[in-house]
Amino acid sequence: MNIGLVDVDGHNFPNFALMKISAWHKAHGDNVEWCGDLYWDFDRVYKSKIFTFSPDIDRPFPCEVICGGTGYDVKSRLPQEIELSTLMDYSLYPQYPFSIQFFSRGCIRRCPFCLVHDKEGDIHPVHPVQPNPNEKWIEVLDNNFFANPEWKSAIDYLLHRNKPVNLHGVDVRIMNEEQAYHLNKLRLHKSIHIAWDLPELDLTNKLREVTRYIKPYKLMCYILVGFNSTMEQDLYRIERCRELGIKPYVMPYRDYENKTKPSQYARDLAQYVNKPMIFKSCKFEDFSPRKGFTCKQYFTHENK
Secondary structure (H helix, E strand, O other): OEEEEEEOOOOOOOOHHHHHHHHHHHHOOOEEEEOOOOOOOOOEEEEEOOOOOOOOOOOOOOOEEEEEOOOOOOOOOOOHHHHOOOOOOHHHOOOOOEEEEOOEEOOOOOOOOOOHHHHHOOOEEOOOOOOOOOOOEEEEOOOOHHHOOOHHHHHHHHHHHOOOEEEOOOOOOOOOHHHHHHHOOOOEOOOEEEEOOOOOOOOHHHHHHHHHHOOHHHEEEEEEEOOOOOHHHHHHHHHHHHHHOOEEEEEEOOOOOOOOOOOHHHHHHHHHHOOHHHHHHOOHHHOOOEOOEOHHHHHOOOOO
């Protein structure tokens, strides 16, 4: 078979599903290519879309077309034989010299803004997939790394690989001294990604405890704004991170159906916090994202 692939979201980060699909088909003797503008002789085309806000590529194909990914349907799944495969085709994305790994899928949380539990269910371990033959570091994409009952096996795997690691999902609410000890044994490629999404939970003491075990510069804290928080709550979380030496990173909320776009305030706050030179040089109320406008005006008007 001739198999065509479409990465609807673009090539800003490797598409895990398409890499598994391509590797499985190649292992079964099929030819796999990206769907270019000039090549139409496909027997089947896979289109993957992760984000609902990514504009679809709706050009017609004279063959079977399979659309998958959360951007199309949160319940979409890979065929079981591909899902269970650990083969990965890194040749699709030669510009990215890292491996992608999941050691678990799902989550113990049911956060109202998040689709992970709806899509993947309760936390459960999964087998690591084939590494990149040109691996320089490892991107660990678990949603809640330490909620995985087999997290020690994951740590052992990463230590055995002996490559720098980028951890995307560490839940400080459940982190303890033992887990922090094992984290400190890893070589880090970038910061450990933690989150303070719910403004009604004051994580200051927990963050202070974590920084007793892990140096603050190794931590980056995602802060969700625009979902169910006031500006006062947003700035409280940001300033607590600043005081503790943890890098905050503002994530403006987008709803799944893409009906609610981030407000101008949320975009301005993200621009202020997520650019370290700006964040270190002034307070938010003194930041001027546009000519003739300073964010001090947000303090005198109701935040919408």
